[in-house]
Amino acid sequence: MDVTAALLPAVLGIAASPLVIASVVFLLGHRGGYGSAAACASGWVLAVAGALVVAVLLGERLPAPGSGGTDVRAVVSLVAGVVLLGLAVWQWLVRRLPDGRPRSTRWADAVEAVGPARAFGVGVAWLVTNPKALVLSLTAGLELGDAEPSLAVLIGLGTAYVLLAGSTALLPIGLAVALGPRARRPLELTRGAIARWGSITLVVVLAVLGVVQLATGLAAMR
Numbered sequence: 001m002d003v004t005a006a007l008l009p010a011v012l013g014i015a016a017s018p019l020v021i022a023s024v025v026f027l028l029g030h031r032g033g034y035g036s037a038a039a040c041a042s043g044w045v046l047a048v049a050g051a052l053v054v055a056v057l058l059g060e061r062l063p064a065p066g067s068g069g070t071d072v073r074a075v076v077s078l079v080a081g082v083v084l085l086g087l088a089v090w091q092w093l094v095r096r097l098p099d100g101r102p103r104s105t106r107w108a109d110a111v112e113a114v115g116p117a118r119a120f121g122v123g124v125a126w127l128v129t130n131p132k133a134l135v136l137s138l139t140a141g142l143e144l145g146d147a148e149p150s151l152a153v154l155i156g157l158g159t160a161y162v163l164l165a166g167s168t169a170l171l172p173i174g175l176a177v178a179l180g181p182r183a184r185r186p187l188e189l190t191r192g193a194i195a196r197w198g199s200i201t202l203v204v205v206l207a208v209l210g211v212v213q214l215a216t217g218l219a220a221m222r
Helices: 003-015 018-028 033-061 072-093 106-112 116-128 131-147 151-165 167-221
Strands: none
Touching (some): 003 151, 072 131, 072 167, 151 167
16 A cells, blocks of 8 residues: 555544644634644644654564564554544543533633643643544554655655644634634634534544554455
């Protein structure tokens, strides 16, 4: 499989992280929120980059597929698929109300009260404490490390991966800067959409990614 195509599920899955997007959007609506929102998005993007680097270094140390023994990458894909599907079931049964809304929105009040320094920590924490993002970072890093591209290609692919995966956290800030006061209404609509549909969207994303990882792992095991 082409390495770019192999990285796509991880990019889409990490980009579709409602809590991160919601945090940035809510911070933009808070007094002095531009600085805090930018800090939160920066923490998230840097954490995504750090997780990819760690996973790539790990992937380079694993035996190459076909060198004998168990294909570690295929096993990781299978485990990742099971974990993602399990998270989808957990999100559906535990983390949402029957109408689809998240069971608790207290995090929004807490996020709105933080300054830039703590907002940066929040951005990092959303990655470190997010099983979906960690699993996808691992699978992406293993794919990239296994491909063994040249340094220039590695830097290019890694940079594109990080920017695309973090784009949904950066986009609201760009929108707010470009539109100024006119961005208030779109941001309010985004807050409402996340509050109403965020949980269901996350379930769908987790389920699709889980199936993709299972299929990838099974294909590699053959």
